[in-house]
Amino acid sequence: MSEITISDIQRISREELSSQLLSPSAPALPKSIAIIDVRDSDHIGGHIKGSTHIPSSQLDYKVPELVRILNDKEAVVFHCALSQQRGPSAALRYMRERKRLLGLPEKGEGKTEETEAKNREQKVLVLDGGFVKWQEKYGEDKRLTEAYQKDIWEFGY
Structure with a gap:
């Protein structure tokens, strides 16, 4: 059993x-x-610009591929609608699979410089409040959100 x-x-x-996405050095x-969006049928009414949609129902077979594809990223941000269940669960699966595939040691096991470097290379994060909170502030900002439909969100989630 993983200690993660x-x-x-x-x-x-x-x-x-948003400040990282709007960085002047990053158009x-x-x-x-x-950014990995794991919403299922609730993936309507907009999404964070540049995010990748992978429904939580597909995570079992997509996570190993994600680990390989995203290995060069400094940070991977997961989110769902509220980031209370699916988003954190997806991040946890990803972290465990990354450790398994890259051969990272368990907590307290001997660590080599190579495994320490691999482990430091990537932060795995969850967007606090999920897309619900995101769209409240940035839904109509076309620099940050794509395909936003205000009428879907204006009366709450």
Whole structure:
């Protein structure tokens, strides 16, 4: 059993993420960040610009591929609608699979410089408040949100 638990997952606020996305040096989604949207049928009414939609129902077979594809990213941000269940669960699966595929040691095991470098290379984060909180502040900002439909969100989630 993996020692990686839900308490190991860090959160990122919508303000922190938006400032990284709007960085003057990054006209589009920075190459160092990946945003993974794990909403299922509720993936309507908009999404964070540059995010990748992978429904939570597909995670079982997509996570190993994600680990390989996103290995060069400094940060991977997961989110769902509220980031209370699907988003954190996806981040946890990703962290565990990454450790397994890259051969990272368990907590307390001997660590080599190589495994320490691999482990330091990537932060796995969950967007605090999910897309619901994101769209409240940035839904109509076309620099940050695509395909936004205000009428879907204006009366709450």
